Amino acid sequence: MTKSSDFNIMIVGQKGRLSYEAVLFAASLREMSPNFKGSLIVVEPQPGPKWSFDPTMNADVRAALIDLGAEILPFESRHFGEAYPYGNKIEGLSVLPEGEPFMFFDTDTLILDDLGKLDINFDHPAASMRREGTWPQEELYWDGYTAIWKSLYDRFDLDFESSLDLSQPDEYWRRYLYFNAGWFFYKDPAVFRERFLNWALEVRDNRPEELVVQSLDPWLDQVVLPLVIHSLGGGRPGPELDGLDGDVTCHYRMFPLLYARESDRVIDVLGRVTSPNKVKKVLKSHEPIKRMVYQGRGEKVRALFDQSNLPHREQQIRNKIKANGFWMR
Known part of the structure; x- marks a missing residue:
């Protein structure tokens, strides 16, 4: 069982708003969780054909992050980039140390208390439940929640029934495994990234017919994330993780x-x-x-x-x- 306080934290640093949020995240981590022994890794997309501008952070921000104890690692945007910047959280996993437990946080997060208070089992991935029923969206000619979600589980040969919260009514969005991608974790970023990336590209480029009337922008990462977590033996977070989106972290x-x-x-x-x-x-x-x-x-x-x-x-x-x-x- 992989339980450790020495995990790596990943956030995305990019020119503009995200870079300043990264500084704020790093400052809150250092101040509010001084006993954290892991690494804070700020992954930074690099200029390339997927960007019409230079997405790297300015010198003052970079210096502040390093002064606050962060490590800045560059990555290449091969599949998403400017057209779908939420893909940074998928492609950025490529530069994390393989085989080491990690937790991703959206950059617009504050650390409020000691992360050591969390009992994280990295063998069983989970993600944030601080979400609304944003996807799929009810449409005039849609197939309904069950048909849409089941088509995705079937596409990747996953067991759909075991993902359901049977305490919730049929065709009510909370019945289906759905996360906010504001945080997630696993024992190995390489394994997580490969599945997350490949399945996101498959859904984007070859969606099941039940999804034809559904928008995947900006929801693609949140559509695929529950499939990845379910396939790796994870699911909804238990009470031991209540501090996330609670008294230990805040996704503002x-x-x-x-x-x-x-x-x-x-x-x-x-x-x-x-x-x-x-x-x-x-x-x-x-x-x-x-x-x-x-x-x-x-x-x-x-x-x-x-x-x-x-x-x-x-x-x-x-x-x-x-x-x-x-x-x-």
């Missing part, structure tokens, strides 16, 4: 959403890890962080909502922030 997505809906603990940690001058000097170059965190716009967003009684859907939160002129991304 965007700064207006963070201030609108996250706990006071998250706000406190954000303030703490963005206050050192070395970090502040770099983060202030990013307009949303500058305005939301350092100039107080985030507190104005927070005042618009009762965090104990938030709207049920994220879109309602976004709309209210936009209506008040505070939206930034």
Whole structure:
């Protein structure tokens, strides 16, 4: 059984918003989980035919990441790149050390506490359950949840029935194995990447007919992820991982959403890890962080909502922030 506190963490560093989020992630990891013994690996897509611009991070960001203890590893975008940047989390796995347990986090994540509190069994992969029923989408001439998901399991010779949550009603989205790709883990990145990449390309390029009316952009990674996890003997995370998307990590997505809906603990940690001058000097170059965190716009967003009684859907939160002129991304 593969259980270790010495796993590698992977995040994606790319020019623009993701690079500043990477600095914030690294700062929160160093400050809030100082006993973490593994490596923080920032994978960075390199210029090439899949990009119309240079996707690499600027010198100040790179220096800040290295100063915070991160290792920056380049990778080549062979299959996705600019057309589908979510593919970075798939292709970037190629540069992680083979055979060493890893955990991927979306860059827009804060570490809130000691990662050693988590009881992670890397033999049984899992992923984030902080999601809404975003895919598949109900359409006029669609085949329904069961037919769509079963077609994917059949394509890869997987057992569909064992993936179902039978406590949920038939044709209700929660019955089917579906994750947010904000975090996932496994004992070997090479094995995970090969399956994730090959199956993502197969679904993208040769989709089952039941998926013809369904959009795969931006959902492709979240469509394929449950298939990969199920095939490797994993599934829905158990209570031992409640700290992920809980009191140990927070996937905040965007700064207006963070201030609108996250706990006071998250706000406190954000303030703490963005206050050192070395970090502040770099983060202030990013307009949303500058305005939301350092100039107080985030507190104005927070005042618009009762965090104990938030709207049920994220879109309602976004709309209210936009209506008040505070939206930034």
